[in-house]
Amino acid sequence: MDSPIENYLRRIHAEIAGMKDGHPYSAIPAMANVDPDHFGIALATADGYVYEVGDTREEFSIQSISKPFTYGLALSDLGMDAVDEKVDVEPSGDSFNEISLAEGTGRPANAMINAGALTATSLVKGSGGRSRFKRILDTYSAFAGRSLDVSERIYASELKSGHRNTALAYLLRSFGIIESDPKPIIEDYFRQCSVLVNARDLALMAATLANGGRHPLSGDEVLDLFSVERVLSVMTTCGMYDDAGSWISNVGMPAKSGVAGGILAVLPGQVGLAVYSPPLDEHGNSVRGVAVSQRLSSDLGLHFVRAARTGRSAIRAIYDITATPSGIRRTDEAAEILAGHGHRVQVIELNGDLLFAGAESMVRALSDLPDEVEIVVADLRSVDEVSDVAIRLIAEAEDMLRRDGRELALVDVEGSVTDALQELGRDTASFTTRSAAVEWCENRLLEGHGSELVLPASINPADSPALSPLRPEEAGLLQDMMEERTYDDGDVVRRVGQRFGGVFFIVSGHITTSMPGPDGSRVKLATLGPGMTFGEMAMGEDKRQETTVKASGPLKVMVLTADSIDELAAKDPILSMNLWKALTQDAYTRVEQYLREAAVRIHD
Numbered sequence: 001m002d003s004p005i006e007n008y009l010r011r012i013h014a015e016i017a018g019m020k021d022g023h024p025y026s027a028i029p030a031m032a033n034v035d036p037d038h039f040g041i042a043l044a045t046a047d048g049y050v051y052e053v054g055d056t057r058e059e060f061s062i063q064s065i066s067k068p069f070t071y072g073l074a075l076s077d078l079g080m081d082a083v084d085e086k087v088d089v090e091p092s093g094d095s096f097n098e099i100s101l102a103e104g105t106g107r108p109a110n111a112m113i114n115a116g117a118l119t120a121t122s123l124v125k126g127s128g129g130r131s132r133f134k135r136i137l138d139t140y141s142a143f144a145g146r147s148l149d150v151s152e153r154i155y156a157s158e159l160k161s162g163h164r165n166t167a168l169a170y171l172l173r174s175f176g177i178i179e180s181d182p183k184p185i186i187e188d189y190f191r192q193c194s195v196l197v198n199a200r201d202l203a204l205m206a207a208t209l210a211n212g213g214r215h216p217l218s219g220d221e222v223l224d225l226f227s228v229e230r231v232l233s234v235m236t237t238c239g240m241y242d243d244a245g246s247w248i249s250n251v252g253m254p255a256k257s258g259v260a261g262g263i264l265a266v267l268p269g270q271v272g273l274a275v276y277s278p279p280l281d282e283h284g285n286s287v288r289g290v291a292v293s294q295r296l297s298s299d300l301g302l303h304f305v306r307a308a309r310t311g312r313s314a315i316r317a318i319y320d321i322t323a324t325p326s327g328i329r330r331t332d333e334a335a336e337i338l339a340g341h342g343h344r345v346q347v348i349e350l351n352g353d354l355l356f357a358g359a360e361s362m363v364r365a366l367s368d369l370p371d372e373v374e375i376v377v378a379d380l381r382s383v384d385e386v387s388d389v390a391i392r393l394i395a396e397a398e399d400m401l402r403r404d405g406r407e408l409a410l411v412d413v414e415g416s417v418t419d420a421l422q423e424l425g426r427d428t429a430s431f432t433t434r435s436a437a438v439e440w441c442e443n444r445l446l447e448g449h450g451s452e453l454v455l456p457a458s459i460n461p462a463d464s465p466a467l468s469p470l471r472p473e474e475a476g477l478l479q480d481m482m483e484e485r486t487y488d489d490g491d492v493v494r495r496v497g498q499r500f501g502g503v504f505f506i507v508s509g510h511i512t513t514s515m516p517g518p519d520g521s522r523v524k525l526a527t528l529g530p531g532m533t534f535g536e537m538a539m540g541e542d543k544r545q546e547t548t549v550k551a552s553g554p555l556k557v558m559v560l561t562a563d564s565i566d567e568l569a570a571k572d573p574i575l576s577m578n579l580w581k582a583l584t585q586d587a588y589t590r591v592e593q594y595l596r597e598a599a600v601r602i603h604d
Contacts, residue, residue: 003367004396005360009041009053012295017054022279022287025259030157031061034278038261039288042203043296044272045360048216056199060276061154063258064112065202066140066192067120068209068231068239071111073139074123075227083123086177087116089230091237091244106175110238112256115168121189122178133188137195142222143208144201145215155194162190193258199276202264206272209254232266243283251293252303263289267302270357300356301389314358315365316349316382326439331465331531337450338442344374345441347434351382359390363397375444376401377437379411391420398426407444411437439527459531461505461558466533466586467579474575481568482558487551494535494549501545502561503583504535509555513547527552535559536583 017039026032040056074083088102092109101108101115108116126132141148169182169189178185197205208215209232213223223231235254240247247255253273255265261278263286273296277288297303322342330338348365352358366376378394380386394417398408409429412418418430431437461467461482462475470478482505487493493511494501510529514522525547528534534549569576 002400003051004363004393004400005043006051006053007396008299009043009051012292012299013039013041013053016288016291016295019288019291020279022281024261024278025280025284028154028157028161028259030151030154031260034060034261036279039277040199040275041292042199042274044200044203044207044216044274045357045364046207046211046216046270046272047361048204048207049360049364050200050203052200052203054199055276056203056274058276059196059198060260060262060278061151061193061258062140062195062197062202062262063193063260064114064117065197065256065258065262065264066136066195067112067117068235068256069140069143069205070117070124070136070192071120071234072223072227072231073136074111074120075230076224077125078123080226080230083120086123087111087119089234089238092241101171101175106172106177108172108177110234112234112238113241114165115172118165118169118185118189119172119177121192122172122180122185132184133191136188136192139222140192140195140197140205142215142218142220143205144197145204145217146201148195148197148201150191151194151196155191158190158194159187162186165189197262199262199274202262202274202276203272206264206266206274208272209266210268210270210272212269232268235266240285241283243285247290247293251290251297252305253293253297255293257285257289259284261286261289263293265293267304267357270355271302271360273302299389301387302356314350314352314354314361314383316351318346318348318365321345321347321377321438321441324434324438326435326442326527330442334446334450337446341445341449342442344372344445345377345438346373346375347377347379347438349379349382353384354380354386354390356387356389359387359393363393366397366401373406374448375407375409375441377409377411377434377441379434379437380417381411381413381434386417386420391417391424395421395424395426398428409437409440435527456530458508458556460507461560464505464531464533466505466531467582469582469585470578474578477572477575478560478568478579479558481564482560485557485559487555487557489551489553489555491551491555492548493551493555493557494545494547496545496548498545500535500543500562502535502559502565503533504549505558505560506530506532506534507556507558510552511549511555512552513549515547522548533583533586536587 024034024036038055038058040054040058042056043051087108088110090109092113108119110116111120124132124136127135137148166186169178169186172178173182208222209228212225213228214221232254235256236248238244239254239256253265253267255263257263259280261276263275265273275286275289275292277286279287281287320343322339324347346369350362401408410418411434412430413432418428421428460479462479467475506528508530510527512527513525515525537546
């Protein structure tokens with residue numbers, strides 16, 4: 001099944017590709033002739049799944065997007081206090097290449113402007129046989145999850161044309177902010193800006209920051225959490241330079257842009273976003289990149305104010321219904337069909353919040369289901385908040401399931417998700433308990449994979465599974481001794497504590513059995529249909545009914561009363577003994593099923 005998120009990104013990509021504003025950066029000659037139509041979007045989840053649309057494998061130089069990662073490396077090496085002595089954490093409100101140095105001290109305003117970035121590069125030292133730049137490149141590669149390279153052509157062009165950055169470095173040296181010869185620092189800074197990445201790399205780098213500094217695919221800790229917190233904080237207030245206020249208001253994610261056309265944004269705990277499109281606006285930010293970021297933030301609820309909770313997977317468990325059968329006692333033929341086809345129904349248990357990240361993990365699981373799956377049950381009982389974007393994604397996922405000939409059902413106790421889907425025009429099957437949902441699914445499987453005899457509307461007692469061990473003439477004699485009774489929906493057929501009243505054979509309709517729970521509420525035990533029996537358990541030692549039995553819809557039963565049973569024992573002891581053997585065998589089968597279901601109902 002296609003992913004609703006990929007389809008959404010394709011629509012956004014097609015729509016925003018038509019924007020022709022802005023121009024590629026030309027101050028670095030090697031970058032001036034880039035194709036302005038290059039455009040890629042990559043969205044990486046905190047667990048490392050990447051959605052890609054467009055030119056996401058087209059390489060470009062990382063440029064200023066390198067700054068947060070070098071800053072993080074310096075923080076990890078020296079600690080916050082030492083780094084803060086050299087570079088501040090205040091928004092400058094200036095363009096990326098402004099001087100923005102504190103009067104008297106020369107301390108740069110933050111590490112996201114060029115002066116602060118040069119300072120951060122100077123704070124990284126060689127170690128363990130690796131040069132400063134090798135350590136910087138290794139850090140970028142660890143964030144990206146692959147070995148990255150430098151464009152020597154862009155580096156040479158930067159070195160030849162980067163007069164302002166060269167001047168900034170020597171100015172910083174005059175204040176003592178840079179404490180050594182600026183030339184090798186300038187060279188390393190230009191090299192770090194010339195590292196080649198693609199949109200997928202940047203999305204995974206962002207996802208690593210979103211995941212607290214641990215790469216979501218390799219599992220390696222690339223940066224410690226304290227450094228990640230500082231890096232994201234500075235990105236939030238300073239990452240988009242003189243457009244930072246508008247960005248945080250309209251997009252609401254820590255971000256960093258580069259003049260090659262890349263934008264990287266992070267929603268902590270949930271996703272990393274990367275966009276590549278060379279034409280820039282007056283702030284030096286990708287025009288299409290800003291438009292995509294604003295659109296995704298609005299449509300997917302990615303603003304940090306709306307998506308403040310963690311985005312770890314909302315999926316608690318996935319299993320098929322052979323592990324969680326309903327409470328209905330089936331015929332042997334029906335049980336065999338369900339055992340053979342139960343894998344065609346998958347239950348997805350969800351928990352926590354269904355914000356974007358949680359809903360994404362759910363629809364991704366739907367997209368990955370095997371082709372033979374026919375029905376999906378989304379169990380929402382442990383879900384807390386469900387966002388509007390989650391509702392829309394569930395609706396789109398249901399549409400895709402239906403186009404593939406599949407069905408979606410919900411376990412929705414309060415019915416709020418079901419109601420929201422109805423407002424969007426979806427009539428989704430919904431149930432208040434998992435047992436009811438599984439029962440519905442079992443019936444759908446039996447209808448699709450069994451004969452009309454598997455789910456008969458009516459079964460005479462002589463043809464019931466309980467009497468199948470008897471000879472046909474014996475079952476016929478017993479049926480002739482029975483009384484016919486009918487009930488309306490909701491009628492109580494038997495109550496807890498009543499004395500044994502006979503064995504009840506369901507001819508048509510259904511009954512539900514229940515008993516008092518620990519808190520006084522009624523606990524549903526089972527649903528029985530045509531061909532099934534009840535009442536025989538009251539033949540125990542105290543001869544008392546242990547459950548309450550109610551009609552679920554119109555009900556017709558045949559009853560072998562207690563008096564008839566006593567009469568049979570006196571007149572035909574052999575048939576009486578055969579009856580008890582048959583009922584005992586059936587009872588053992590039912591008890592075995594109840595025990596198998598008991599563990600499941602602990603969660604209900």
